[in-house]
Amino acid sequence: MTQSSTLRAVGGLSVFAVAAGFAVALGAGTANAAEQSVSWSDGSSSYTRTISNVNPAGGEIITISTQFKRNYATSDEKITMVRDQHPACLTYVPDSAHINDDGPLSDVTVAADSVTLQGNPMTTVKNPFIPPAFWPTFKISYKVGLDCAQGVALATGLNYNGSLGAGSYPGKGPSITVGKNNTTTTLAATPSSVQQGAVVSLSATVAGGANGNTVEFYEGANKLGEGQLTAGVATFAWTPPAEGQFSVTAKFLGTTAANESVSTAQAVSVTPANVNTQTALTAPTTAVVGEDVTLTTTVTPATATGTVQFKDGDVNIGEPVTVANGTASITRRFDEASTHSFTAHFTGTGLYQNSVSAASELTVKDADFNTTTTVLEPVTATVGVPVNLAATVLPIPDSGQVEFSVDGVPVGTADVGTGDGVATLPHTFANVGTANVTAKFLGSTGFTTSTSAGFSVTVKAPEPSREATTTALAVSGPSVVGQAMTFKATVAPAGAGGTVQFKAGTTEIGGPVAVVDGVATTTHTFDTAGTYGITAVFTGGAGYQDSVSGPTVIGVTEAGPGTPSGGSLASLFNS
Incomplete structure (x- = not known):
């Protein structure tokens, strides 16, 4: 059997390919496509294999065509199998196997390095001397793999079977030399609109x-x-620098093994950025029942638009207030003593973001009582003899102190009795004459300060013929409303004659009690709870000077379950 082969390469489509109706699949970069054909004979048959591009890039589609001919006055040949052999890095394109321009062949078996076409028969090759002649062309398309070795001749070939026998032409060609991969660059979808920043x-x-x-x-x-x-x-990661319209692309730079590619542009609209805000709340920390309380909020920036909802804890105070020039305010009154925690909640419009102020605490209290302080005692005093300065505060406060002054000089302070509103301070005058006594209530929770008018005290010189005395006070018994207490005054010397007047504040308890063997005693039952300053004022008999005890402060409580009916003093101070 004599064989001959002819190899033809044409930069574009060959005259033979056009005449035979060969289809060349054009992929990206086929401007430099190199079609190539190889022809050979075997017995009474001849074959022409053509590859649409023997220098493809990875990723391109190429088509391999094989034409069968019968020569001389020989019989027809029925083709039942054609196996196209290809490099393993080529991938068969589904439904691309055709005979001439007919529809795709159905019996196709794809292997790693071959594609087998079968039929019974698929086609018949007719002798040109017995008209009509028919020379079929088998066409198969492949995608060139990106993993194909580059710059290396990759062999192709053919096996077939027919009614006149089989033909085997492995590596017959043409061979393929793969160049740089063609690449495609795809930019993932970007948001069509974003805010600046x-x-x-x-x-x-x-x-x-x-x-x-x-x-x-x-x-x-x-x-x-x-x-x-x-x-x-x-x-x-891209941060748009300004507002406006932007056109974004991605460009693969290309390498020694892959060609450059550029994505399709995507439009991105950049809108103004959101504006962060801050909200500050200004409010008083204390207020009086019934007076106006104004809550004022300041929103920055001052250009912010929106409303402010004032809240007391989680409860809304009124309706939202529109912000004007960065401020909003609301005024309220409170009918009773209470505590509150206010916040201001800004809800922005447009680009302005919401914000919430820090909490502002408010204590609402009842109005303070205006007090009046009056000095009541003593009317007279003796140089060197202790007396008690006494003043009353009305209305009676819950607590507090009175500061006494003599001739403008402070001489001490004393607690105000909560039962009688009286403050008592022991004092000894040093000079004969008229002394001016004033008392200032220093104030307490719910009660204002007040200062008395001046009170004149006539201070006499001591009488040398009288013997000095001292008076001490002892209090016993339950300090409970409705239960009797015992007050005992002890006068020294014991032989001093005279009387003792017991007092609660400036209120006399009963009448004067005669001193017997240096002792005077009385009992008293309090009707009202509170603190009281108890004193014993001794008025001396013939030859004895007067004297006074210091105040003994007691706390009288309300009677309750289990309160004893007698016993020691429940609250005793400075006894």
Whole structure:
């Protein structure tokens, strides 16, 4: 059997290919496509194999065509199987197997390095000398893998079977030499609208690149930044610098193994950024029942638009108030003593964001009682002899002190009795004459300060013929409303004659009690709870000077369950 072969290469489509109706699948980068054919004879048959591009790039589609001919005056041949042999890095394009321009062949078996076409028969090759002649062409398309070795001749070939026998032509050609991969760069969908200052994640997927290859990201002609491929994807975080319309693309730079590619542009509209706000609340920390309380909030920036809802805890105070020139306020009154925690909640409009103030605490209290302080005692005094300065405060406060002054000089303070409103301070005058005594109530919770008018005290010289005395007070018994207490005054010397007047504040308890063997005793039952200053005022008999005890402060409480009917003093101070 004599064989001959002819190899033809044409930069474009060959005259033979056009005449035979060969289809060339054009992929990206086929401007430099190199079609190539090889022809040979075997017995009474001849064959022509043509590859649409023997120098493809990875990712392109190529078509391999094989034409069968019968020569001389020989019989027809029925073709039942054609096995096209190809490099394993080529992938069969589904439904691309055809005979001439007929529909796709149905019995196709795809293997890693071949595609087998079968039929019974698929076609018949007719002798040209027995008209009509028919020379079929088998066409199969492949996608060139991105993993194909580049710059290396990759063999193709053919096996077939027919009614006149089988033919085997492995590596017959043409061979394929793969060049750089064609790449495609796809920019992932970006948000069509973002606010200025927001970060936009740009992500590009490159088919045909390799890990570590560089992708650049552009806005128009301005490079924004770059990223490297990892598993075919490169990313870049872009922060739009201003408002406006932007056109973003991704560009794969290309390498020695892959061609450059650019994505389709995507439009991004950048709108003004949200404006953060701050809300501050100004309010008094204390207020009086019935007076106006104004809550004022300041929102920055002052251009912010929106409303403020004032709240007391979780409860709304009135309706939302519109912010004007950065401020909003509301005024309220409170009918009873109470505590409050106010906040201001700003709800912005447009680009202005919401914000909430810190809490402001308010204590609402009852109005203070206006007090009056009056000095009541003593009317007279003796130089060197202790007396008690006494003043009353009305209305009676719950607590507090009175500061006494003599001739403008403070001489001490004393607690105000909550039972009688009287403050008592022991004092000894040093000079004969008229002394001016004033008393100032220093104030307490709910009660104002007040200062008495001057009170004149006539201070006499001591009488040398009288012997000095001292008076001591002892209090016993339950300090409970409705239960009797015992007051005992002891006068020294014991032989001093005279009387003792017991007092609660400035109120006399009964009448004067005669001193017997230096002792005077009385009992008293309190009708009202509170604190009281108890004193014993001794008026001496012939030859003895007067004297007074210091105040003994007692606390009288309300009777309750289990309160003893007798016993020692429940609350005794300064006894």
